[in-house]
Amino acid sequence: MKLTRYFFLLIALIVANNLKAQRQWVIFPQPNEIITNEQSYELNGKIRCVPNEEEKLAIAVMQPQFTLFHELTFKEVTADSVQDLRFYYQPRLQKENYQLEITARGITIKYGDRNGLIYALQTLDQLMDDQSKVVEMNGLQIIDYPRFAYRGVHLDCSRHFFTIPEIKAFLDQLSALKFNTFHWHLTDDQGWRLEIKQYPKLTEIGAWRDSTVIGHYSRSPREYDHIRYGGFYTQDEAREIVRYAAERGITVMPEIELPGHARAALAAYPEMGCTGEQLPVEGLWGVFDDVFCTQPETIQFLKDILAEVIAIFPSETIHVGGDECPKTRWDVCPKCQKVRTEQGLHDSHELQSYVIREMEAFLNDNGRKLMGWDEILEGGLAENAQVMSWRGTEGGIAAAKMHHPVVMTPGSHCYFDHYQSTNPSEPLAIGGYTPLEKVYAFEPIPEGLKVDEQTYILGAQANIWTEYLPDMKSVQYNTFPRLVAMSQVLWTVDKPQYSSFISRMAIDYLPRLYEQEITYSTAFLDPTITLNPTESGLNYSFQSNVGSIWVNGNSENTLKLNRTPAPQFITAFVESDYRDEISRELNFEFVTHPLIGKPVHFITPPSKSYNHHDSLGLTDGVQGTTPWKGSQWLGFSYDTIQFSIDLGEITVFNHFQAGFLEDQGSWIYYPKTLIIETSTDGKKFKQHKAYDINKKVVNWEKKCKAKVVRFTVINVSKIPQGKPGAGNTPWTFIDEIMIY
Numbered sequence: 218m219k220l221t222r223y224f225f226l227l228i229a230l231i232v233a234n235n236l237k238a239q240r241q242w243v244i245f246p247q248p249n250e251i252i253t254n255e256q257s258y259e260l261n262g263k264i265r266c267v268p269n270e271e272e273k274l275a276i277a278v279m280q281p282q283f284t285l286f287h288e289l290t291f292k293e294v295t296a297d298s299v300q301d302l303r304f305y306y307q308p309r310l311q312k313e314n315y316q317l318e319i320t321a322r323g324i325t326i327k328y329g330d331r332n333g334l335i336y337a338l339q340t341l342d343q344l345m346d347d348q349s350k351v352v353e354m355n356g357l358q359i360i361d362y363p364r365f366a367y368r369g370v371h372l373d374c375s376r377h378f379f380t381i382p383e384i385k386a387f388l389d390q391l392s393a394l395k396f397n398t399f400h401w402h403l404t405d406d407q408g409w410r411l412e413i414k415q416y417p418k419l420t421e422i423g424a425w426r427d428s429t430v431i432g433h434y435s436r437s438p439r440e441y442d443h444i445r446y447g448g449f450y451t452q453d454e455a456r457e458i459v460r461y462a463a464e465r466g467i468t469v470m471p472e473i474e475l476p477g478h479a480r481a482a483l484a485a486y487p488e489m490g491c492t493g494e495q496l497p498v499e500g501l502w503g504v505f506d507d508v509f510c511t512q513p514e515t516i517q518f519l520k521d522i523l524a525e526v527i528a529i530f531p532s533e534t535i536h537v538g539g540d541e542c543p544k545t546r547w548d549v550c551p552k553c554q555k556v557r558t559e560q561g562l563h564d565s566h567e568l569q570s571y572v573i574r575e576m577e578a579f580l581n582d583n584g585r586k587l588m589g590w591d592e593i594l595e596g597g598l599a600e601n602a603q604v605m606s607w608r609g610t611e612g613g614i615a616a617a618k619m620h621h622p623v624v625m626t627p628g629s630h631c632y633f634d635h636y637q638s639t640n641p642s643e644p645l646a647i648g649g650y651t652p653l654e655k656v657y658a659f660e661p662i663p664e665g666l667k668v669d670e671q672t673y674i675l676g677a678q679a680n681i682w683t684e685y686l687p688d689m690k691s692v693q694y695n696t697f698p699r700l701v702a703m704s705q706v707l708w709t710v711d712k713p714q715y716s717s718f719i720s721r722m723a724i725d726y727l728p729r730l731y732e733q734e735i736t737y738s739t740a741f742l743d744p745t746i747t748l749n750p751t752e753s754g755l756n757y758s759f760q761s762n763v764g765s766i767w768v769n770g771n772s773e774n775t776l777k778l779n780r781t782p783a784p785q786f787i788t789a790f791v792e793s794d795y796r797d798e799i800s801r802e803l804n805f806e807f808v809t810h811p812l813i814g815k816p817v818h819f820i821t822p823p824s825k826s827y828n829h830h831d832s833l834g835l836t837d838g839v840q841g842t843t844p845w846k847g848s849q850w851l852g853f854s855y856d857t858i859q860f861s862i863d864l865g866e867i868t869v870f871n872h873f874q875a876g877f878l879e880d881q882g883s884w885i886y887y888p889k890t891l892i893i894e895t896s897t898d899g900k901k902f903k904q905h906k907a908y909d910i911n912k913k914v915v916n917w918e919k920k921c922k923a924k925v926v927r928f929t930v931i932n933v934s935k936i937p938q939g940k941p942g943a944g945n946t947p948w949t950f951i952d953e954i955m956i957y
């Protein structure tokens with residue numbers, strides 16, 4: 218008898234402990250310390266409290282969320298009446314820290330600044346059960362603080378324009394996840410978005426482009442929509458955003474791009490460029506040769522602009538861009554060369570750092586600090602400059618070693634304009650592949666820094682570039698849930714495992730987004746795909762740890778591809794275990810051919826970043842698509858690539874086909890030459906004519922008899938001058954090798 222009783226007690230204890238463990242997970246980002254207690258407290262329709270002025274403001278900010286999610290209203294009462302929530306302002310608490318306690322006596326919040334107060338209320342909101350008037354809260358104590366002081370989100374409002382209400386709604390989401398910096402990308406080649414009173418043409422002319430490229434910019438030939446597009450923010454509107462963000466604990470850091478990405482400004486004031494030529498606001502994406510001239514008139518023009526920017530934005534740090542500035546105009550501009558000589562500079566790279574130093578001196582004189590993309594390291598870093606490391610982590614490491622503050626934002630983990638799935642039916646993106654799991658695994662402190670150098674890493678930032686995100690819905694799709702993962706990276710010291718994160722996120726956080734009509738991606742449900750060669754072709758097996766899979770409507774999760782040439786369309790549907798509305802559909806188009814499932818022997822292997830299905834990647838029945846979606850294509854970074862295919866037996870064929878990709882902006886170039894060799898014994902090879910490659914698909918028609926076919930693909934060893942990535946080894950992307 219006794220034993221049974223103990224057994225049930227034990228079970229009850231395990232269940233209770235599990236419930237508590239789960240409760241911690243309802244809060245995103247997860248608080249750093251949670252201690253549960255056995256008490257509880259019940260709220261009924263209202264949260265009675267005695268707020269001071271600062272607390273009144275915070276309550277006003279948070280009330281819409283409490284109304285939406287809980288039917289609870291903050292109610293100001295007199296000090297002698299019953300209170301549900303007690304605030305304690307404790308100036309000695311560190312910045313952004315807060316403590317939240319729930320006992321049978323009620324809720325207490327301790328905070329030392331506005332961010333701590335807002336974060337405590339955000340946590341309180343997430344702690345409560347959804348949609349109910351009567352809220353029973355379990356007893357606990359939360360002691361919480363951020364891992365990093367800088368937790369940023371960037372939004373590009375130049376390539377596409379977002380309205381003030383859209384930006385406010387976006388800021389609400391940032392605050393809920395305890396981000397404290399909004400990096401507002403206000404100017405670029407495709408549109409100047411901030412009113413500058415001294416230079417009205419910046420928005421009269423610079424805020425509008427006549428046409429925008431359709432589809433991916435690497436597409437050839439290019440087509441344009443011929444639709445006038447644009448918009449800008451008045452200074453009053455920008456101030457309104459600053460105020461709105463500040464109320465939510467967010468600093469708005471504006472970015473005025475210089476000296477590159479200046480085409481919109483130069484369309485308004487061509488005399489600020491090197492040639493003086495009147496060019497339109499750009500409608501194509503990319504990097505352009507026409508940049509701000511380094512002449513004194515332009516330097517003054519930029520300082521005048523920054524003076525107005527400073528007056529609008531109280532942010533201690535002002536971002537001046539500094540990235541992707543070609544030096545082609547400066548090299549031949551007499552005005553720039555005069556500046557170079559006068560300043561005793563060696564080359565145009567030093568002219569870039571001259572411009573940045575001028576801007577820094579101006580900002581410092583006005584009590585502000587300068588931030589720039591990591592190119593500001595080139596030609597010497599300005600004295601107090603802060604660096605945003607985007608081209609990998611090297612820039613950040615170099616700057617930290619020089620004791621300059623750094624924000625990490627490497628493209629590999631922090632660029633939310635990248636694809637988050639290899640699903641061929643994903644909406645168009647710029648390229649890359651940054652799935653949720655990769656964001657979650659991001660470690661902002663790069664390897665190779667000493668302990669004291671690590672302290673210069675202020676934090677990290679998610680960047681949302683919008684060339685391919687034309688509206689807020691597409692911004693949201695790319696942002697969520699990757700931003701939830703990033704919040705966890707930046708806030709929580711001891712991050713739980715990814716599998717635990719996604720299940721709680723899907724159950725507890727995505728419904729909050731759904732409730733607020735925020736679009737999100739369910740790409741994290743993508744099944745794993747395993748390929749198994751068979752006698753007649755290839756089997757595709759779809760597996761999921763988080764739900765059930767339906768392939769073309771059947772619960773059979775294996776697709777058999779045989780070698781008979783035919784197109785096949787399949788739809789894989791993942792029904793998650795989490796909630797009904799959290800599901801995922803993937804569409805595949807297969808092209809079957811006689812090489813399906815024949816392993817390729819790589820003499821030069823593909824890059825780890827652009828490998829796909831290993832030895833079956835070139836014969837998996839899925840052709841690489843344009844624009845490339847970070848998948849299907851196998852990417853190589855050698856000038857000569859060699860691989861062979863063993864057909865298993867001597868085979869007669871008369872048609873061979875291979876696909877190649879060109880995307881110059883991503884340094885992917887068509888190779889020059891393809892050499893095909895055939896052998897009937899795998900030892901002695903017969904070399905056939907070399908083929909020039911200058912298009913996507915190379916077709917070779919010749920009757921051949923072979924057991925082994927060997928391919929040699931030759932690219933240039935360095936990208937020529939004047940092309941994107943000049944001087945670097947080009948990427949060669951190949952997909953699907955077929956014979957008939």
Ligand SMILES: [Zn+2]
Pocket residue numbers: 490491509510511512546547550551552553554
């Ligand atoms: Zn010039």
